[in-house]
Amino acid sequence: MRWRDGRDIRVLGSGNSGARDAGRLLGRGAFAIVSALDAAKGLLVVLTERPWAPYVAPLCAVAATIGHVFPAQLGWRGGKGVATSIGALAALDFTVLAVIAAAFAVARPLLGGTVAAGMVAFVGGAVFSLVFWPPELGLATLTLAALLSFTHRSSARRCEVADRAHRRKGEHDRDAAFQACRRSR
Secondary structure (H helix, E strand, O other), rough: HHHHOOOHHHHHHHOOOOHHHHHHOOOHHHHHHHHHHHHHHHHHHHHHHHOOOOOHHHHHHHHHHHHHOOOOHHHHOOOHHHHHHHHHHHHOOOOOOOHHHHHHHHHHHHOOOHHHHHHHHHHHHHHHHHHHHHHHHHHHHHHHHHHHHOOOOHHHHHHHHHHHHHOOOOOOHHHHHHHHHHHHH
């Protein structure tokens, strides 16, 4: 956006430079491009390291995501890390990513939003990987889940506040609370 018209996406959106703000401000095409580039970042970091030190690859997945969330060249204000984590997990173990996707598909209609469903899905993927896969993969997935929960804490808080407000008004309609949460962003 800065190249096109001089405006900084981190000032106009939620304060992050990730795919979600790009999509909100520039449309679906920008969301798709930024998501793909962020996922490629995580994927390439892990694939580059994996042949030489397979036990270090999970650490690289976490490092790539932390580098995306807190980039020094952008004043420590990057994206929220979802696409980078997805790309890194695709390179680490596609089964864990499939479990996260399945958990998200189940949780989204039940919870009514992508933030809560994503948090639940990543924690579910972490539990799955801790139980069924080597510990280094489980710990990396758990660390990614914690990092994503941290980066999405303000979105989750806004949705919780909207949900409580609807309950106080006597509205027990989950869809009304979800719509209020979407409007608060």
